Amino acid sequence: MKKEKYVAYVSTYTSGNKSSFGIRIYDVDMENGRFFEKDQVEITNSSYVTISHNRKFLYSITDFGVESYKILEDGSLSVINHASINGMRGCYLSTDYDDKFLFVAGYHDAKLTVLKVGEDGAIGEITEEIFHKGLGSIAERNFRPHINCVKMTRDNKFLCAADLGMDHVVLYELNHSNGRLRQVDMIRSEQESAPRHLKFSADGKYLYIVHELKNYIDVYTYSIDEHNNPVFDKIQNISTLNTYHAGGSAASALNFSEDFKYLCSSNAGDNSVIVYSIDQETGLLDKRFCLPVSGDYPKDAALFPDNRHLVALNHESDSMTFFNVDMEKGIMVMNGKEMKVDQPNCIIFYRL
Template identity: 50%
Template structure:
């Protein structure tokens, strides 16, 4: 029998009819998803699975909710942990699932939590409130931590602050769970670095900038105990013909790391890029519409044949067939209705 997958879509619950997390059965052969059930979490604006696919974590108004992922894809609620701050917007974990890092858009805070042996979220080990002033009222004026991830060697924590156009670099102490600020990448003024991801081999960091609508490629080297980042490239997230008002949104890798995917609100499109594994440089292949509004999250299904888009403003998910030899994708099934979706975690289910 082939591998089985489930998708978990987090939604706002203050408007619409969503309960919080929608569980979907995933058909990787036909590139479709089907609603299975909903799980109640207040304003599940971001969900993230552990690296081994055993646990799912969700943002909630009052902290982080943890679940055990069952063999059929259902969720068993394990508990809730406070982050002692305003509601988070992003979650990441280390490879061993010993620590969690929560980003705070509203209060500009990074929170580090130690994980319990059963996969639930434990105590806070450290936190950092960023400071500074940007240039554009509200969106790019005050600190907004939108994403924080460890470098692949897990020596440093990188926190993207779209409010002050910086990526703060912290040294991470695995024994204590403490972080110490050691450097900062100062991005272009009013670029708003939103999300960052590292290549599978750990040599390159990719950053999507919300307001300037481009992807940045950095080389990374932490071999001598100090973080070294060098900007190699910036490349537009939109095509030659695009909407006049845009905001770059999601950033993902294809299954094998050879493709990079991004999305654009306003333009309501997905861009697909070839990634040179040796140099890290990106080459744009195509940017096409997603048949919805505000694609907050996107992804490629296992096998690399199908794409999906999580469209916040139209409360839909749309599904596409990727035709690499012709550089285009097309919608192959009807949109799936999900109220106020924000993100999607696609997980290989445990046996």
């Protein structure tokens, strides 16, 4: 049987660095749990990247809005076009499950932008612009509206917009014909918890929300009531830290393993990564380990597709660190020396 090949896309900031390459592409050595640099893409300040659900296109945040790329056979990227989001630089983006719309989260201006996407992957016109408003408990950095994540429910009915300044996730119904949004509900988090990222289980029945300031993950069941409204019920709250940990920690990453059996998060300040196993029946999380990453501010962390290795993207120490993972024993051990990469933001593994 032919071994599956993977590449990894890593988005980085370019401001203050000598490099103008905001996306780096690596060949993945699955057997040894390491990367080899393959290519670099010239783009400014790629805060985040996402891949379309049809696996043909990659979209990235840039200073100028959003940019689209065709994914070539060897994993290299060929630029299609770019489009303005009519606002400040975004921090997160995703597509709906039909790949007809692109959603962009605005941290700095609390703006949610929806853009059309063509069958050729090109980004079209803006169909919706919504500014989140209000004040949290204290009018400080984290207590004004900051949209940090936008993601559709897996049934493609509702868009979830995590607002870490207002401590809630706003739920919008998507009109698939015109790309407009209608607010239908919200999921309220604990005050000053800062919901940062969210992910749905493979079957769409469970929602996981990581909270930056209170360092925990909330797990919800998702269903639809008789009036076609979304219903979310909280079933678990679990820490992203050990009971002994550094003060001033901030939870960051939220990534499933490729087989959806594990969930991975990270903690800045504590500079650790935590991996949970997921009960496939109940959706509940069980901590496997929480261990240091040998880097500063692990903004993102992900298991390799074989679940035997892990990589941490250490934003402040300009590095990626690699680990061998043993899920049965609940340990990870550093695997070789760090790789230098300026201000890494996020990582995606892609099967060729």
